[in-house]
Amino acid sequence: MQHVTKLTRAVGAILAVALALFSLRYLLPGWPAAPAMVAQNAFAQPWLPIHASLAAVALLLGPFQFWRTPKGGRRGWHKASGRIYVVACLLAAPAGLILAFGATTGPVSTAGFGTLAVIWFVVNALGWKTAAAGRFAEHRRWMIRSYALTFGAVMLRLYLPIAPLVGFSFQDGYRVISFAAWVPNLIIAEIFLRAGPASGMVNWRRVSQSAG
Numbered sequence: 001m002q003h004v005t006k007l008t009r010a011v012g013a014i015l016a017v018a019l020a021l022f023s024l025r026y027l028l029p030g031w032p033a034a035p036a037m038v039a040q041n042a043f044a045q046p047w048l049p050i051h052a053s054l055a056a057v058a059l060l061l062g063p064f065q066f067w068r069t070p071k072g073g074r075r076g077w078h079k080a081s082g083r084i085y086v087v088a089c090l091l092a093a094p095a096g097l098i099l100a101f102g103a104t105t106g107p108v109s110t111a112g113f114g115t116l117a118v119i120w121f122v123v124n125a126l127g128w129k130t131a132a133a134g135r136f137a138e139h140r141r142w143m144i145r146s147y148a149l150t151f152g153a154v155m156l157r158l159y160l161p162i163a164p165l166v167g168f169s170f171q172d173g174y175r176v177i178s179f180a181a182w183v184p185n186l187i188i189a190e191i192f193l194r195a196g197p198a199s200g201m202v203n204w205r206r207v208s209q210s211a212g
Contacts, residue, residue, distance in 0.1 A: 013063035061084060065143065092120075105178075152182030
């Protein structure tokens with residue numbers, strides 16, 4: 001089971017990093033901005049590049065926050081990159097909410113992605129607050145929820161080619177995916193948290209003791 005967990009985590013990290021690097025194309029001149037349906041979002045400019053690039057930063061840094069407690073200089077890197085991750089999420093979420101209201105697939109997609117944006121912002125704000133207060137066990141739990149939501153960007157891309165195979169039109173599939181990309185992730189995260197601390201994750205108690 002431990003090997004399966006490590007493999008799952010490694011595959012997830014690879015997918016997240018790959019999507020993050022691909023999404024950073026929004027910062028490069030001359031690249032296609034987005035698929036046609038996404039580019040037609042009423043608020044695509046300037047919010048799509050802002051949201052995509054910030055979410056890419058979060059996707060890129062997120063997987064590396066959940067290994068064993070770093071030592072020495074690595075602990076400083078962990079703390080600094082964690083702050084960058086949270087700030088990227090806190091800025092990407094409002095941009096995502098604006099984009100949700102411009103969704104070309106209608107109010108269902110607006111509700112799905114809009115709810116995601118609001119919860120994503122709240123979860124990261126609570127993660128920052130608990131860390132600042134030194135409540136590291138709570139902080140760890142909020143950040144697990146945070147990355148479950150962030151990873152919704154990966155799940156969205158995985159679901160898109162599957163939707164037509166199970167009989168959905170692209171538009172109907174996109175509406176379903178606006179919820180399916182993140183709700184199961186959050187449920188799995190809650191099940192994981194209720195099952196107790198997992199080996200291989202950051203030991204926040206040790207971090208707090210070393211910081212003191």
